[in-house]
Amino acid sequence: MATQTTTLAVTTRTEKGKGAARRARREGKVPAVLYGHGTDPQHLHLPAREFATILRGNGTNAVIELDIEGTSQLALTKQVDVHPIRNYIEHVDLLVIKRGEKVTVEVTVVIEGDAASGTLVVQDANTIEIEADALSIPEQIVVSVEGVAAGTLIHGSDLDLPEGVALTSDPETLVVAVNEAPSAADLASEDEAEGEAAAEEAPAADAE
Template sequence: MSENKLTAAVRSEFGKGSARRARREGQVPAVLYGHKTEPRHLLLGALEFAAILRHSGTNALLTLDIDGEEQLALPKQIDVHPLTRIIEHTDLLVVRKGEKVTVEISVSVTGEAAPGSLVTNDADVIEVEVEATHIPEGFEVSIEGAEIGTQITAADVKLPAGATLVSDPETLLVNVIEAPTEADLESEEEEAPEGEAAEDAAQEAEQAAESEEA
């Protein structure tokens, strides 16, 4: 994992008004806590922090420079505005070298399954316990040539040395099933109107019964 150095200023003003001002000035309000230490309220450079997340993901290990003191930290929660996509706040967890942490790691699928198959992704992350300074950026599973009926679970993901699977080993990640034929799709289209008509009829009958009772 690459080193992500980030300067953090100690935050001296609090409240919604000061947080809005900080964001207007290109800073992200943050709280650093963990290891039974007092929470520290900080300000991070918004552009620098966003660039680290784009490059290393939300599990990026940060080396914070706080008034000349270095502190390792992991993003615990990142609040993003739903419309502007601006990072509004983040919680950071204090970590130490050699310490193990539990994190969610994304799983991507590579390759092409056998002809006539359909690949469904039931989950795209797994939870693992790993040393804080060696968090993988992601895992890959290959379905190259996988036959119909193939299933890939969390237990099938190859973990690096020292990492332990926390997710249920039977968690289904990828399922290779038989692709529907053109006839199957046409049959579904023909059955859909009949099903809708039956549902409408049931609703009309229910409404008629309610009218009679009234």
């Protein structure tokens, strides 16, 4: 869990729009907006390299001590928009928080262990929503399937959450299903059925 924060010196920004954002990114800055607790939104520039380092070390729910031109403000990384092709950070939403405050966030679910022989483990939920102290947000929730038999379903209510962390997702959310692995005969039958279906559709496609 995150028990300490990283201080990040940031600057305010007055220019908005795509052109201003492109210029900022060329200068190694990331456009961001800080909001919450009834405050007016603040438009900021974050140092891109330092911010990326914080995300690598703390995950997407990073808590940061912002130094806004001499004024300190604790903030939670709420949303990070990444360019789908070039993989650089386009924009960041930051949420004003206070020490001791509980926040609701999504965390990644990670599967560990090997289920019983002859099973197939299917992860239905990659993230779950939890409530936790702002300075004690777990980076991930681990689900162990070690030795678990076929037919086992693990729901949100079955997760082993750290002390002080509460589930806010639907307790009935299916997280992991351990199924019986298909046999070679089952796979062959599926391939045959798919081949027959494709053959039936071919004449209709040619007619078009």
